[in-house]
Amino acid sequence: MDTLYDNIGSGYNLTRQADPFLTERLIHHLKPELNQVYLDIGCGTGNYTIAIAQNGFSFWGIDPSEQMLDIARSRNKKIKWLNGFAEQLPAEDNFFDGIIGTLTIHHWKDLKKAFSEIARTLSENGRIVLFTSTPEQMEGYWLNYYFPKMLKSSILQMPSLQSIEEAIKTTDLKITNTEIYFIDDKLKDHFLYSGKNNPDIYFEETFRNGISSFSSLANSEEVECGLTKLRNDIDNNLFDEIKNRYKSESGDYLFITIRR
Numbered sequence: 001m002d003t004l005y006d007n008i009g010s011g012y013n014l015t016r017q018a019d020p021f022l023t024e025r026l027i028h029h030l031k032p033e034l035n036q037v038y039l040d041i042g043c044g045t046g047n048y049t050i051a052i053a054q055n056g057f058s059f060w061g062i063d064p065s066e067q068m069l070d071i072a073r074s075r076n077k078k079i080k081w082l083n084g085f086a087e088q089l090p091a092e093d094n095f096f097d098g099i100i101g102t103l104t105i106h107h108w109k110d111l112k113k114a115f116s117e118i119a120r121t122l123s124e125n126g127r128i129v130l131f132t133s134t135p136e137q138m139e140g141y142w143l144n145y146y147f148p149k150m151l152k153s154s155i156l157q158m159p160s161l162q163s164i165e166e167a168i169k170t171t172d173l174k175i176t177n178t179e180i181y182f183i184d185d186k187l188k189d190h191f192l193y194s195g196k197n198n199p200d201i202y203f204e205e206t207f208r209n210g211i212s213s214f215s216s217l218a219n220s221e222e223v224e225c226g227l228t229k230l231r232n233d234i235d236n237n238l239f240d241e242i243k244n245r246y247k248s249e250s251g252d253y254l255f256i257t258i259r260r
Contacts, residue, residue: 015190015210016044018051022131022181022189026100029129029177029257032057036097039121041086042104046072046079047189052100053079060096062089086114091121098122102131103191106158107212111167119171119260128173128258131181133193135160140248141193146226150218154192157217161256168258176259180251193252199230199239 026048032038034056040049043061045068053059053076060080063069069081084090086101086108099118108114118128135155138144144151159167165175183196192211195201208214214223233239 015207016047017188018047019187019189021184021186022102023048023051025179025181025255026102026129026131027052027055029179029255030098030100030127032098037095038098038100039089039091039096041089041099041101041118042107043072043081044068046075046081048100048102049079050076060091062086085109087117089117089121093120094123095121096123096126098126099128100130101128103133105130105132105164108159111159111163112170115164115168115171115173119168119173122173122260124260126260128256130164130256130258131253132256133158133253134250137180137248137250137252137254138193140246140250141252142196142243142246143193144246145242146230147218147222149222150213150226153217154213161254164256172260173258174260175256177255177257179255179257181253181255183252196252199234199243202230203227 030038032052036058038052038057038059040046040059040061043049043063044065046061049059049061049072060082061069061072062082062084063072064083064085066083069083072079072081082090087110099122105111122128135158138151138155138158141151161175161178168174183193185197187194190201190207190210192213195207201207208223230239233242
């Protein structure tokens, strides 16, 4: 993951930024307090770390990509930015009062080890808030129609809610709440399915470069063919029919709250 995000880090913030609504929901579920310390795992260039910290909360950010962290450090020098992984957190026991992870859990190499580390470093009444998508949700993306191989690879690397529950069984953590999220047309953070209602955005190379699925899981031939097919369907007024085939009530993404 560090190599992947080192490669896309320089242009990442051209399309990726903290969305106000998602930031508000992260704060709502985390319930941070002043004079406590929080961690953002897989913080990247620090978009959500900085957005939440601007409300007066004390944050650390950890990421395996030094290039991403260099950008984060240049944006906010008060936050403590560390190079590292979820599976080996550089902190003492019971150090963090809360932990967040936005669109990062699918990059964790060992879920059980990561949650063991999270449990070790989390304070007694701490909360963990993850923003992710599940395989079930991703199967409802119309992107499957245009980029089937890429989506299949993306779905395979995405942990299910059940696999997360299984991974935390060896700890004293438990899932206490889930909240589904449907893509909003005002979304500011352009991650994989952010173009759900705006398919034209997928023709922008800069947009695709900021998404790991396009950057690491897709081949150029499939992308070119998929975009051609998408363009034809849009021009011939067939896209809405395709999109409607993938309607789902499961939500597009998911907030997961975990506590002791």
